[in-house]
Amino acid sequence: MAAIVSTAATAVRVNAKAAGIKTTGSSRAAFLSRKAARSVAAVAATRKVATRAVVTETTAESSADSAELYKEFERLLVDYQFSYKVGDRVTGKVFHCDAKGAWVDIGAKAAALCPGSEASLAQARNAAAVFDIGEEYEFEIIRDDDGDGSLTLSVRKIQLEAAWNRCREMQANDEAVNSVVLSVNRGGLLVEVEHLRGFVPQSHIAMRVPNRDELIGQSVPVKFLEVDEEKNRLVMSNRLATDVVSGEGLGVGDVCKGVVQAVKPYGAFVDVGGVSGLLHISQISHDRIVAVENVLAPGDELKVLILSKDAERSRLSLSTKKLEPSPGDMLRNPALVFEKADEMGRLFRERVAAAEAAAQAEEGAVQGEMAGMEVSKSADEESGEEA
Amino acid sequence: MESKTLPSLLHTNKTHVGAVEMSPWMYPYMLGYRDKVPFLNVEETLIGTQKALVFLKSVREKKGEILIVNTHPAFSKVVKKTSTILGIHYVNEHWIGGLLTNWQQLKYSVHAYKKFNSFISPIITKDIVAFPKYTKAKKRFDGIQNMVFKPDAIILLQATTAHKSIIEEAKRLKIPVIACVDSSSPTVSVEYPIPINTYSKAFCHFLCRLLVKIC
Numbered sequence: 001m002a003a004i005v006s007t008a009a010t011a012v013r014v015n016a017k018a019a020g021i022k023t024t025g026s027s028r029a030a031f032l033s034r035k036a037a038r039s040v041a042a043v044a045a046t047r048k049v050a051t052r053a054v055v056t057e058t059t060a061e062s063s064a065d066s067a068e069l070y071k072e073f074e075r076l077l078v079d080y081q082f083s084y085k086v087g088d089r090v091t092g093k094v095f096h097c098d099a100k101g102a103w104v105d106i107g108a109k110a111a112a113l114c115p116g117s118e119a120s121l122a123q124a125r126n127a128a129a130v131f132d133i134g135e136e137y138e139f140e141i142i143r144d145d146d147g148d149g150s151l152t153l154s155v156r157k158i159q160l161e162a163a164w165n166r167c168r169e170m171q172a173n174d175e176a177v178n179s180v181v182l183s184v185n186r187g188g189l190l191v192e193v194e195h196l197r198g199f200v201p202q203s204h205i206a207m208r209v210p211n212r213d214e215l216i217g218q219s220v221p222v223k224f225l226e227v228d229e230e231k232n233r234l235v236m237s238n239r240l241a242t243d244v245v246s247g248e249g250l251g252v253g254d255v256c257k258g259v260v261q262a263v264k265p266y267g268a269f270v271d272v273g274g275v276s277g278l279l280h281i282s283q284i285s286h287d288r289i290v291a292v293e294n295v296l297a298p299g300d301e302l303k304v305l306i307l308s309k310d311a312e313r314s315r316l317s318l319s320t321k322k323l324e325p326s327p328g329d330m331l332r333n334p335a336l337v338f339e340k341a342d343e344m345g346r347l348f349r350e351r352v353a354a355a356e357a358a359a360q361a362e363e364g365a366v367q368g369e370m371a372g373m374e375v376s377k378s379a380d381e382e383s384g385e386e387a
Numbered sequence: 388m389e390s391k392t393l394p395s396l397l398h399t400n401k402t403h404v405g406a407v408e409m410s411p412w413m414y415p416y417m418l419g420y421r422d423k424v425p426f427l428n429v430e431e432t433l434i435g436t437q438k439a440l441v442f443l444k445s446v447r448e449k450k451g452e453i454l455i456v457n458t459h460p461a462f463s464k465v466v467k468k469t470s471t472i473l474g475i476h477y478v479n480e481h482w483i484g485g486l487l488t489n490w491q492q493l494k495y496s497v498h499a500y501k502k503f504n505s506f507i508s509p510i511i512t513k514d515i516v517a518f519p520k521y522t523k524a525k526k527r528f529d530g531i532q533n534m535v536f537k538p539d540a541i542i543l544l545q546a547t548t549a550h551k552s553i554i555e556e557a558k559r560l561k562i563p564v565i566a567c568v569d570s571s572s573p574t575v576s577v578e579y580p581i582p583i584n585t586y587s588k589a590f591c592h593f594l595c596r597l598l599v600k601i602c
Binding site for chain 1: 424460461462463464584586587588
């Protein structure tokens with residue numbers, strides 16, 4: 001090294017002289033001066049790395065075990081997997097969290113990023129809130145590498161799939177879950193179940209509150225009606241979930257107090273003990289009614305008679321006609337109907353029971369006749385149907 | 388069983404896998420490729436690191452200034468820690484264009500940030516109020532607060548296509564650069580290239596530890 005430095009020093013002196021005599025020297029001198037200049041430049045370039053000489057000695061030593069190194073390299077090559085495709089599931093260790101997201105070491109060439117928006121199904125402010133540094137999590141690859149090897153990961157997709165699976169299971173088992181009401185609109189309620197948004201139609205809401213906005217933020221039990229992942233439809237029913245509580249107390253022929261919910265051209269919807277029923281326009285009174293609005297208004301309380309129950313859809317058919325002491329009372333004197341409702345209901349039930357008894361007696365007689373007429377089967381079937 | 392020699396450790400940490408697009412000037416550093424993925428020669432990596440560290444040591448002995456440039460957010464913590472231990476300047480996550488060549492103008496911003504920071508950092512905590520301009524300035528200037536003039540050496544931890552400007556700036560000001568180059572880097576005409584997979588966390592930690600030990 002010392003030799004190099006000294007030659008550099010001399011070369012500098014030579015160059016200075018050569019520069020001075022460049023114009024007047026012979027061609028040989030000029031050639032020498034140019035050569036000197038080139039060597040000076042070369043030395044100057046390497047002057048910064050003058051310590052290079054020391055390092056090259058070590059490479060000679062390491063070449064002895066390079067053969068082994070290459071063998072190991074071959075073996076490692078076979079084990080590696082370098083192609084990660086979109087949709088692969090990988091487990092990785094989170095080693096750094098920042099504003100963009102979480103950096104995960106999945107064993108590929110470069111660290112993969114799980115952006116903050118894909119960190120979880122629930123709204124998380126940033127990835128640091130969801131992941132702990134140094135822990136292993138499962139991810140799914142959503143975007144391929146951009147030539148550099150850095151992939152984009154997501155946890156949200158896995159959770160989404162799991163949530164839909166759970167909903168399907170619960171629908172199959174007919175389970176009821178608690179859901180939180182997010183907002184109210186004309187058609188029904190928007191609720192949140194398992195971090196998924198679902199819809200409860202108005203007809204399936206079993207709760208009776210004068211102002212539905214009060215429900216926002218409350219938790220209501222629901223059952224699943226429709227779970228369709230491709231169309232992203234999740235329709236649920238509150239009525240089915242709470243039906244068990246209120247539907248049993250009411251039977252056919254009962255007289256109950258109800259509150260009018262809505263008025264339609266064909267009748268009124270009356271809420272009876274948590275279950276909604278239709279009071280058809282023809283069933284309100286014996287007299288002809290032009291418009292239901294003239295008789296009933298939403299919020300009216302009245303006593304109704306239950307004509308029939310539709311267990312599947314949990315709907316009732318109601319009537320006040322049968323409760324009128326004299327025909328036309330509903331229009332003239334609704335208060336009278338209200339008072340006499342229980343009495344009339346009882347009368348109605350008696351009449352119904354009597355009619356049923358009569359029908360059964362008739363049937364019994366017919367059956368006795370049928371037993372004697374077994375000769376012609378077609379005739380039997382006809383008479384059997386008639387009776 | 389795998390031997391615990393340094394090259395094999397580098398292998399297991401996938402530091403030798405290169406980026407898919409290969410630049411021709413990286414061919415001498417590569418062993419070959421399989422399925423479009425090139426592989427870098429780990430021996431060359433080690434030689435490169437040795438050269439770089441020897442040079443850095445000599446710079447430190449002469450009381451020179453060193454600047455570490457890192458733009459990958461995953462390594463920002465490590466780089467910050469190393470720099471505070473060693474007392475060298477660092478650029479994390481964003482390189483301001485013209486930081487070196489336009490130092491005449493940049494020095495005012497750096498000085499302003501330094502003054503503001505010394506005034507406000509004992510008072511402010513992140514939870515109280517969101518101060519976006521301050522956080523933005525902090526990201527850019529936090530490491531070069533005390534930089535007076537151009538450094539004597541630059542360590543580039545990622546020399547990918549976006550960082551060509553840094554290399555050009557250094558060349559213009561004649562500052563020697565140590566760069567970790569990958570197979571897709573735009574140029575290898577730096578003084579001390581280290582062929583390595585620039586995104587490997589293991590190598591970054593390894594380099595920082597060596598820096599702390601040696602310098």
